Amino acid sequence: MLKNLSHTEENYLKAIFSLSNKSETAVSTNELAEKIVAKPSSVTDMVQKLAEKKLVDYKKYQGVYLTSNGRKTAVSIIRNHRLWEVFLVEKLDFKWDEVHDFAEQLEHIKSDTLIERLDAFLNFPTHDPHGDPIPDKNGNIAQNLREPLSNINIGSTCTLVGVNDSSSKFLKFLDKSKIKLGSTIKVLHKEEFDNSMHIQVDKNKLSISHQITKNLLVKII
């Protein structure tokens, strides 16, 4: 069913998936070029190629979106990525800010059974080390209800269940601030003029900027 694709083709599918999830509309050439870090002309070429392979739907000047096959492929690569991240953190003791680049390589391993064995070995984890859901082998993704901390009202208490930014810089900042997945966060105060927040994380109190609160995904208790 799933075709044998180059790493590059797979990366395009992943990028289109992630962008089309954000915007719900067709993905534009420029958007995609920025995400992939390539020139728009290169993107046009590749998108035409993916269209020939029936992995995307594409009409000139109209942007691109995934076909059902394209989506399946993208989700399968994301599944690989997230399972390998769990492996790296749980078994090889890497920290959550160190695993992304390794997983970018490991996700392209052509697998049939390998990834199912890995899944079993890891005890069928449901989320990766950043709190993102791991698609099951049929491509279903658990849609856990979560929202940015910036949406939460003063006085409410919630649990950190994910992050919107998996960059090493952001994750290291969270480590330093003793904010981790599962932490209980209470909103003590919101500053009107800059939307910064004063919060209590487990036992500690601290202030964080709007930039930060937008990227912390929580679930109200």
Next chain:
Amino acid sequence: MLKNLSHTEENYLKAIFSLSNKSETAVSTNELAEKIVAKPSSVTDMVQKLAEKKLVDYKKYQGVYLTSNGRKTAVSIIRNHRLWEVFLVEKLDFKWDEVHDFAEQLEHIKSDTLIERLDAFLNFPTHDPHGDPIPDKNGNIAQNLREPLSNINIGSTCTLVGVNDSSSKFLKFLDKSKIKLGSTIKVLHKEEFDNSMHIQVDKNKLSISHQITKNLLVKII
């Protein structure tokens, strides 16, 4: 120290390493082409490129051999390959005849620390599932003394410590015949005209062809 190479370049280095270990002389273009499964002209191109990168020494019509840097790179890839094989067999429960193709992909993961973590996780194994020694992180390979079963005299007893042929076909044959690493093998009889052998493996007696005895590596007890 080690350059950033393409999978293809790495595969050439691995192939040159393995061929030059067999013959102890420079590796010829044709030999290499057969091993890599490519045309000799393609090999010439690649070998010239590797020579520019100082990974091989090459003089026209004279064959090729690895420089110290080339050898280091090759050994490091072999280390990766063998460690991943141990992982696949020990942790993911693959059989010894199933792991080669996966390891061919995994060996190219660019690693710095990853492979050292994997090594520790696996408890610093010394041999892969086929009995081949795993180079240490400095590139030293334990040269265990072993010889083909075909060399062993009638009446001698030995232990199976490796195989010369890691193809799935050969390994499945061994499974079927209940011959495995660590098995005790006693040579009961040698047939003059075809060099086949009658042997006792642990509790079972059986006859095996010269083709087989050449590919079983043993250590005399």
Next chain:
DNA sequence: ACTTATTTTTAGTCTTGTCTAAAAATTTAT
């Protein structure tokens, strides 16, 4: 030694994925 056979290299072509420069389509602004 000299002709034949084999091995190896060169020259030119192809595909993949990228680029730049320029043309075409679309969107925005007046």
Next chain:
DNA sequence: ATAAATTTTTAGACAAGACTAAAAATAAGT
């Protein structure tokens, strides 16, 4: 509604890694 700005596509080029066909070097056979 037409000009200006932006986005997207086309055209042509390049590097990597492979190929075929043909030339050059080496090895073998008489």
